[in-house]
Amino acid sequence: MTRINPRAAAWAALLAGALALTSCASSQGTASNGGGNKDVSAAQKVLDEAQAKVTSFDFPKEPVAAPKDKLVVGIPCAYAAEGCKREVDTIAEAAKALGWRYQMIDPAGDPEKMRSAVRTAIQLKADGIFLGSIPSSVVKDDITKARAGGVKVVNMSEPADDGFADANTLYDHIKAGRWNAAYVTVTTQGAGKVISVNDPEFPSVVEWHQGFADGLKELCPGCQVVKDINFQIANLQTQVPSEFQATLQANPSVNAVWTAYDPVALSLSPVIKRSPQNGKITVVSQNGDAGALQAIKAGDQPFKATIGVSVEWQSYAAVDQMVRLFAGNLPANLKTVNVPEKLIDAKNVSSIPWDGDLDWKSTYLKLWKTS
Incomplete structure (x- = not known):
């Protein structure tokens, strides 16, 4: 996340609160064969994996x-x-x-x-x-x-x-996107009508988006991406809210939104809350920023889940x-x-920011011989 804009002020303003750390044209998404699919067991299995507590990691074996x-x-x-x-x-x-x-x-x-x-x-x-x-x-x-x-x-x-x-x-960005797709599949019961808000400037976001798109095709044949909105980082506060609002108005059946990273999801929440679809839309993203986890934990925002990384x-x-x-x-x-990474929603917010579930710090400090 290549995600670059020469205007440094815009870059920093957008990314404040992001990991990160970082085409204006939008294009119509390719629709799936709508109608829904009530059997979401495959997606639920992926979601269970995504939300599981991290219990092990292949740390280096040899001290140094x-x-x-x-x-x-x-x-x-x-x-x-x-x-x-x-x-x-x-x-x-x-x-x-x-x-x-x-x-x-x-x-x-x-x-x-x-x-x-x-x-x-x-x-x-x-x-x-x-x-x-x-x-x-x-x-x-x-x-x-x-x-x-x-x-x-x-x-x-x-x-x-x-x-x-x-x-x-x-x-693993591809896996993170697939986990987002599983969450959308389960929460919409296989009948997602999705807006994708993507920033293809960043290689990491390109991979997230690929994982999400491929995951929907695999896990949710009844889901449909009704619109792909592509933007540049400097245009988050100007282009994205207005274009997203117009897209919502043109697609009243939308019930899910995928965003490139947490600051995008947070910026769209006010637009959704002002819309007739308020309360009917699930927003998913990635990064696990503190502000995102706080909003998700509060439970009063359309932003429902993110991929957390320590x-x-x-x-x-x-x-x-x-x-x-x-x-x-x-x-x-x-x-x-x-x-490791983990899909976090209101049910499994364990720390802000997420600590990774394991005592990785002591493990590394013990591996490093400093005397």
């Missing part, structure tokens, strides 16, 4: 000695964005525990400043760079130069081509990768780590 006197740089998509801020703040916390020097460089959502931040890290003679929700296509050339100079790079959150970074910490867990997994890169022994099975 953490090298001393390292300088690491955290580059978030925009520090004003909740998810990106949490990513790099947690990197700072873990770096302190390891006795490393740490510096954060905030590009504030500006693509040129993202590239400049990488170049600054090289000039600082950083030993490692953590990219927090930075689209790989924006910084690819500068990251190539950094790695050629011996800088280790860990990419967080956003999908990237093989070879872009030394390691990646991600989560951003802090992801950052500790990224630091573990960096420790092993510095030590020269990152095994192939740890080059890409997918941290």
